[in-house]
Amino acid sequence: MVHTSMWLCVACSIFMVAVFWEGGLPVLRSGDDYLASLRDGRQVYVGGQIVEDVTCHPGFAGAARTVARLFDVTASDPSLRYIEPETGEQTNVNFLRPRSGDDLATRRRLHVAWAGVSNGLFGRSPDHVAAMVTGMACRPEVTGSERFSENLVNYWRYIRDNDLYLSFAVLPPAGSKSGKSTGVQNAMRVVGTDRDGVTVRGFKMLATGGPLCDEILVGNAQPLRPSDVAVAVSFAIPANHPGVRILARKPYAAHAVSRIDDPLADFDEADSAIYFDNVQIPWERVFVLDDPQASYGLFVETPAHTLGNAQAHIRLLVKMRFILAAAKRLGDALDFTGNPAVQGVFGGLAARVKMLEAAVVAQEAHPESWPNGYVSQDRQFMYATSNWSMEYFPEFANEMRKLLASHAFQQPADVSAFEDDYTKSLFLELNRTEDFESAMGRYRLIRLMWDLVGSELASRNNQYELFYAGPPHVTRTRVWDYFDWRAAEAPVQEFLTRTGPASSPDGVAPARALGGGDAILGDRT
Ligand SMILES: Cc1cc2nc3c(=O)[nH]c(=O)nc-3n(C[C@H](O)[C@H](O)[C@H](O)COP(=O)(O)OP(=O)(O)OC[C@H]3O[C@@H](n4cnc5c(N)ncnc54)[C@H](O)[C@@H]3O)c2cc1C
Structure with a gap:
């Protein structure tokens, strides 16, 4: 046994050396x-x-x-x-x-x-x-x-x-x-x-x-x-x-x-x-x-803010998809995903995940140019995504808590329940099975969901999604700053010109465009 683990250790070291050293030089x-x-x-x-x-x-x-x-x-x-x-x-x-x-x-x-x-x-x-x-x-x-x-x-x-x-x-x-x-x-x-x-x-x-x-x-x-x-x-x-x-x-x-x-x-x-x-x-x-x-x-x-927030959005996408899939697995295990009303709830949540994915794709689809020959993701989409995720993630997490209902609290306090024969037998009866492994699978899913959306750590993580890019009012102001008002207002001006006297109403400031320009359906103006 000692010999086996020693050889495993040596093999592992050789593997690590092969992975981290190439041509005699440390790679990373x-x-x-x-x-x-x-x-x-x-x-x-x-x-x-x-x-x-x-x-x-x-x-x-x-x-x-x-x-x-x-x-x-x-x-x-x-x-x-x-x-x-x-x-x-x-x-x-x-x-x-x-x-x-x-x-x-x-x-x-x-x-x-x-x-x-x-x-x-x-x-x-x-x-x-x-x-x-x-x-x-x-x-x-x-x-x-x-x-x-x-x-x-x-x-x-x-x-x-x-x-x-x-x-x-x-x-x-x-x-x-x-x-x-x-x-x-x-x-x-x-x-x-x-x-x-x-x-x-x-x-x-x-x-x-x-x-x-x-x-x-x-x-x-x-x-x-x-x-x-x-x-x-x-x-x-x-x-x-x-x-x-x-x-x-x-x-x-x-x-x-x-x-x-x-x-x-x-x-x-x-x-x-x-x-x-x-x-x-x-x-x-x-x-x-x-x-x-x-x-x-x-x-x-x-490009600091843009490159940093790109990480935040991609990470959030990975997280939301994981939470969605864990909830679906739990719904299957607890037998509520067969209900059409619950399927509708899951459909709405899956749509949120796809919307975030679309936003990430859009940020990258039209790289914004910076001085010195560098590019970043498009800031209009980037700030809009920050704002969207701050506003909607808490709702997403709350929907997950609704799906979880009281199931986290129907479980034993912790795994020590499985060390005692009597409480273990009650746990099996609760799960309507004699198969401990399958009951444990359900228990682990419930614990995972609670740690994703309900526990003290989940609560901190929720707070993170609210404030990771600063407070919401500052993020909203950035959307205001970078939204291409000029492109958006052009059809309004065109309509007014076509249907009446051409001059702008008094006191209307010229629209600003701080970001990368309008990118509706791929056309930049
Ligand atoms: C989990 C977590 C991790 C974080 N990680 C980092 C990090 O790694 N590095 C870092 O530097 N910071 C980090 N932050 C801090 C984050 O940037 C701040 O939470 C955020 O900027 C808000 O500042 P504050 O917490 O001091 O709240 P405050 O600015 O005191 O705001 C309190 C409340 O009042 C509202 N409010 C304040 N002023 C206005 C106003 N003028 N108009 C409308 N509403 C207003 C805010 O929106 C908020 O709801 C993190 C925050 C959290 C929660």
Whole structure:
């Protein structure tokens, strides 16, 4: 037995070497490389406790293994790499600066492959923030200075060549947005500069994956006022940088009873407040300083937001399809999908999934051109998709809860019921079978559905879908900004001209078109 496992281990190592090394050179970072790098002295807090090693902590170990699997997926699949022109090296397509629709399709393949690992439940997988920095590096001049542009591109090169996982904290804490002063300044701000760098102090929200990432990107993804100069700073630092405190929310995974009772615990991705305790940021890591417009502009005046949200939408599609299929399997098992009324409900939900798929296809169908020869998905469709998903996902999840009705609560408290002969026999009777395996199959489906739409983790995930791209009113404003009003209004103007005096009514402003132009049925105007 010992011998067998030893040989298995050796065979496994040979396989891993074959997969991750080609021609004597390391191809891409492996999951093991990633896990080892997490033991770096980072300051992660859960309540008042400091976490010694996130790879062993019950709240984070499963999520860390999930991220490790993502790296193994890219390392073992050549279609998820590209040859980076600057280096000639095989590189994770996560860092591909897209110049064509084909490049966008290549990027999509990575998002689909990585979302598949968690069935879309790991929102801020490493392809989210890396996509944003890659987008920023397509138009670095938005930083407003040659020196900062160079810093940004060099930073993109660094994370690209080391295949790093970034989280980001781009939101001020509660209370500081209104600008009303209480005398206590809690939002992270610049408190000093010297020849070595910039010193910052205060809170920045809300780094999903903070305890698990290699680096944290810090900036402002929401508009700032011209007077917000002290907080208008953008930079990136390692998660273990001196003075960086990662304050994790309650890790639900730490309270998991078993893999059967809490089947999604490995995807609990650890949202965290970040506290900067007089942290010095070296100059080469600073991308914007004292410039509110540029700090926000890095997200919206470059392809950053578009490339990052493309990941979010593709991941959500994978997740909605998974939830739909799990509900269908449960409906079959509990015998309610035979009912035509229930089939109608499923039909409506399946239509939602297809609508999202159509939106993802539409974003990519007409790549939007950016300066410097780069492209992104179409912003009109992208912002419309963000808005649609924020508004409709909660309804989708609620419909799922209705389908689940009381079934999660008809089950035993947890798997310990199967260790006792009497409670096990009651469980079999409840399921009208003597076949334990088939009763367990049903139990597992019910637990899965509850973890998808009902549990504390599901509730957090619901909140994520509401706020992943910022608050709804900001997303709606972006749709207003990028919708091609000019093209939409043209037929109205044409009608008015044809049927009466040609001049516009007084006070009607000319329509704006910030995005990629109208793309109705493929025709651009
Ligand atoms: C699960 C989860 C993960 C997240 N991950 C990240 C991350 O990785 N990185 C990151 O930087 N951020 C992250 N966020 C933060 C997210 O960007 C914010 O939740 C979002 O921007 C809203 O900010 P807030 O939570 O401070 O709410 P607030 O801005 O305080 O808003 C509270 C409520 O008031 C409404 N509201 C506020 N102002 C207005 C207004 N002017 N008009 C109308 N309604 C208004 C909001 O819509 C909301 O309903 C995450 C959030 C969640 C829930």
